[in-house]
Amino acid sequence: MKRESSIQDNPGYEVVEEAVHLLAKLQFDAHSGTSAEGKHVLVNVTPTMSSGQNSIRVLVTCYAYAHRRVDWSTLRIIVQQKGSNRHPVSLFPLLKRGQASLQGLEPAGYSVFAYHRTQQPYQILRSKRAEHTLAADSPPERPLDKPLDRPRTVYRSEDLTATLSPSEIGVRVDFETANPRHEGARVEFCFVAPETGDILVSDRVILQRIPAEQLWLGTWEGAVGPEAIVEFAHRLVSE
16 A cells, blocks of 8 residues: 555654644633643643624644744644534644634633644545436546545554545545554544535544454544545544
């Protein structure tokens, strides 16, 4: 299988990994921000009320120590309202300087999470069975989109590998780890519209051991929806 992506190839990958870990600890509300400090990075969340006092604007900042060069574009940010059953509808990209600006949030308490994202969009190829109903709705392939015509490893780190594959109903996702401390861990993931950050499909899987092997797998298969061009994002959650 062709090796598509490895987080170790990205500048400052250990800084990114630490930022993901620190951001998952942060909570804020309309009147108080929060921050966390690690070995490589400082993460900060600053909320401000809008002029009408009816919504919150939030600035999320990741600051790498020693002016290290970091590819922050490998992350997207999500905020989850505490006590709400509503699922988030968008992921926000971190910009070049390690910042994301979120606007229009209801005055409430929130948790912050970061998702790893694919470095370029993928085109989900429709099965022959679905082509006659979906072809008219499928956007044309753009030069930078990779067709999902075979299994593609879209993420690889010391702890987790994520692979996308074409399937009869849309796409299959396989997560794999050889680290026993992640047994029973969940992987939350979503397919995102690249231009808007809108979440098209979101779900989670549990990593379970394969009998007689030192491997833990989680698999999902399903349809992604009317958008054929997608970005994939995920986060590993070990309780």
